[in-house]
Amino acid sequence: MKLSEEGLRRFFGPLEAQIMEIVWSRGEVMIKEVQSLLGEELSFNTVMTVLNRLSEKGHLKKNTIGKGRNRISTFHPVQSKEEFIQEQTRIVTTELVHEYGEIVLNHLFDAVQQADPSLRELLEARIDEWKRDKP
Structure with missing residues (x-):
């Protein structure tokens, strides 16, 4: 916990907090969707990395279907905000x-x-x- 920050930034980094807000508001998201909603020039790989880390930390659940280039991953929150x-x-x-x-x-x-x-x-x-x- 970061006491000097406010809101969700006390618990997450700035980008993690933005992404969690998006996921909580949408319920389930794909990487490309989050990338477009952030409205910043963030690469697909950056957004994917943060989503995967949030999943590894237990905040998001990741579902993957397909293989290789046809693979699609969706993420949804483990708990409500x-x-x-x-x-x-x-x-x-x-x-x-x-x-x-x-x-x-x-x-x-x-x-x-x-x-x-x-x-x-x-x-x-x-x-x-x-x-x-x-x-």
Whole structure:
């Protein structure tokens, strides 16, 4: 995770983030389609390499039909954008709490106080729910 970046660039490189947005919006894509949608002068091989790397990292599923010059590969996301963000934020939060516990909770509380009041209400509701369900 790159803390200095914003949005999906925290988790992906700039081109990877653009490609993931395309795949999430389309559902399933071919390399040539992604290349044309990027609107940049990127080679087919560059786009293919990034798609293959995203597949190797487990973010995309690759389906190939045919052989040789008649081979066509399509890619589709393994999880929705929302599922990806849920999973990544859960992982980051869990790791920070396990490693830095009290410090993270104090900073989280401070951040919630400075944020939208609805976040504070959500936090209070979750704490109340936790207290009710606690054995």
